[in-house]
Amino acid sequence: MRRHGSAATTLTIEPGERLSAAAVAVAAREGYHGLTVGGVARGAGVSRTTFYCHFTDKDSCLLAGYRERVSDLRDCLAEAVSGIPPAERPRALLEGLLGWLSADPDAARLLLVEAPAASPEIREEHQRTLAAIERLLEASASAGAGPPLAVPATALLGGVLGVLAIRVLDGEGRQLQELGEELLAWVESYRCPQGQGPRGGNYWAQLGRRFPPAPAHPLEPVRLLPRGRHALPGATAAMARRSRILAAFVRLSARSEYGSITVADISAEARVTRATFYSHFRGKEEAFLAAQTEAMQQSVALTAAQYSLTTGWPDGIWLALDALLGHLSREPELARLGLLGALAAGEKAIRNSYRNQRAHALFLEDGYRLGGDDAAPTRLTSEAVPAAVAALMRHHLLAGQSNMRWLLPVASCTVLAPFLGAAAALEFIEARCQTAR
Numbered sequence: 001m002r003r004h005g006s007a008a009t010t011l012t013i014e015p016g017e018r019l020s021a022a023a024v025a026v027a028a029r030e031g032y033h034g035l036t037v038g039g040v041a042r043g044a045g046v047s048r049t050t051f052y053c054h055f056t057d058k059d060s061c062l063l064a065g066y067r068e069r070v071s072d073l074r075d076c077l078a079e080a081v082s083g084i085p086p087a088e089r090p091r092a093l094l095e096g097l098l099g100w101l102s103a104d105p106d107a108a109r110l111l112l113v114e115a116p117a118a119s120p121e122i123r124e125e126h127q128r129t130l131a132a133i134e135r136l137l138e139a140s141a142s143a144g145a146g147p148p149l150a151v152p153a154t155a156l157l158g159g160v161l162g163v164l165a166i167r168v169l170d171g172e173g174r175q176l177q178e179l180g181e182e183l184l185a186w187v188e189s190y191r192c193p194q195g196q197g198p199r200g201g202n203y204w205a206q207l208g209r210r211f212p213p214a215p216a217h218p219l220e221p222v223r224l225l226p227r228g229r230h231a232l233p234g235a236t237a238a239m240a241r242r243s244r245i246l247a248a249f250v251r252l253s254a255r256s257e258y259g260s261i262t263v264a265d266i267s268a269e270a271r272v273t274r275a276t277f278y279s280h281f282r283g284k285e286e287a288f289l290a291a292q293t294e295a296m297q298q299s300v301a302l303t304a305a306q307y308s309l310t311t312g313w314p315d316g317i318w319l320a321l322d323a324l325l326g327h328l329s330r331e332p333e334l335a336r337l338g339l340l341g342a343l344a345a346g347e348k349a350i351r352n353s354y355r356n357q358r359a360h361a362l363f364l365e366d367g368y369r370l371g372g373d374d375a376a377p378t379r380l381t382s383e384a385v386p387a388a389v390a391a392l393m394r395h396h397l398l399a400g401q402s403n404m405r406w407l408l409p410v411a412s413c414t415v416l417a418p419f420l421g422a423a424a425a426l427e428f429i430e431a432r433c434q435t436a437r
Helices: 015-030 037-044 048-054 058-081 086-103 105-117 120-142 153-169 173-188 201-208 234-255 263-270 274-280 284-307 313-330 332-344 347-368 381-398 404-420 422-434
Strands: none
Touching: 015 037, 015 048, 015 058, 015 105, 037 048, 037 058, 058 086, 058 105, 058 120, 086 105, 086 120, 086 153, 086 173, 105 120, 105 153, 105 173, 105 332, 105 347, 120 153, 153 173, 153 347, 153 381, 153 404, 173 381, 201 404, 201 422, 234 263, 234 274, 234 284, 234 332, 263 274, 263 284, 284 313, 284 332, 284 347, 313 332, 313 347, 313 381, 313 404, 313 422, 332 347, 332 381, 347 381, 347 404, 381 404, 404 422
C-alpha cells in the first residue's frame, strides 16, 4: 500500500505525483477554497510552469490526488476483509477504515470534509467512492455474519463518516481508532430479527410510496419596500432587506454552485445595492451562515412542535420526522442549502451543519431512558443517528428526488432501532405505514 509523505521529503517521486500529493496536503491545511496552483507548486517544490506541464488546473491536480488516496483506501479495505470469517468482516472493515484514516490525516480530511466541497468532477468521484464502500459494507454485513441489517448501507456509512468528520475538523484525526467499538455497536444495533430477510431498497421504497409529497411552496417574488409617507420605520426596513438578502441566497444556492455565487449576484437577486448588502454582512460566507442558521431554527421549531403532541417517544419521533421531511419537501431550496450547499461553503458551514444535527439530537434524550441505564445505547448514537438521517436525505437529493416524505419509514427506523431494537422498530413502522393515507 502506498503512503504519501510531505512533498518536501519525497523529492525522488515524479513531479506529477509530488504535485497531486501536495494538492491533498494544501487542501487539508487550507481547505478546498484555499487551494491555489501557486500553493500546490510551492508545496511540491516545483515551478508553476512544471505544474502546467502535468495538470490543467488545481481541480485536475486534486482529482489525481484524490484518486491516488482512494485507490489506497480500497486496497486497504479489500485486504482487511480478505480471508476473514464472515462473522468478523464488519469489524475488520470498520477497523480497516479507521486505521487508514488515522494513519493519513490529510487523506482523512480530503475524504471526510474537502471532497464534498470540491469541483463537480471530484464530487462525482467521491459519490462513486462512497457507493463502493457501501457495497462492501452491505456484502460484509450479510456474508453469513448473522441476520441482515435493517437499514441501507447509505445510512450506516453516513452515520460513521459523520461521527468521524467532526473529529477530523477538531484535529482529532489520529484518535479515530478509539471509536471503533462504539461505532461497531451502533452498526450492529440495526440487525434484523433472526430468520427475517433483509430490508433492502425495494422494501423501503414500497413503504415510502405510501407518503405523498408535500406540495412545494412557490418562491415569492421580491417585494420592494414602500417609499414616501408610507415608508417603514428604519429598523423594520433594515430587517426586511436582510430577510430579502437571505431569501435571495437560498434561491441562488438552489440554482448555482456556492463558489460561483458573488455578492453582486446576491444583491441583484435581492434587488438591493451592494452597499446595503455590506451593511448587513461582511461577505457571502457570513450571509450563507445566517441563511443556514435561520433554516435550522425553522426546522427545529417545526419538529419540536410536532414532537410535543404525544407522550409516547416512538410516536413523537415519527411525527417530528414527518414534520421535518414535509417541511423540506415544501421548501426544496432550503433542503439543498442545508444538505448540499453547506458541504461546499467551507468549514464554518460544515460545522454549522453538525450543530444543526446536534440540535435535532435533543429529541433522542427520551429514547435513552426507555431501557434503563444498562440497556441504553452509548452517547455516540446521538451523533451517528442524525448524520445517518442526513445521509439518507442527501442521497435522495443527489438522486434527483424531492419528496422527502418518501424517507419517513426508513428514517424512522434509523432513529428508533438503536433504542427499541430493530425488531420493535420495524414492527412499529410497519404498523404506522398500515394506517397511512
